[in-house]
Amino acid sequence: MGGGVRNGVGMRPDALVRFDPETETFQSWAIPSGVGIIRNVWVTRDGNLLIHQSSTNRVGLVTIKPTL
16 A cells, blocks of 8 residues: 555544555545544555544544555
8 A cells, every 4th residue: 555644634524535656646535433633543454444533532444445
């Protein structure tokens, strides 16, 4: 999973945004839990993301679907 992944600060709903430098495209995923600050992101063995929102103390799974 190349490129960068970051929390879309100031966006509502909260979003996780990824830039792929190879294709020069963005992908984004809404984070449905509302206001939250993502402090930690881990890549799972199958390429998905585990995120931790410190303000809600929740852990979420972001499923990455292959781009066509």
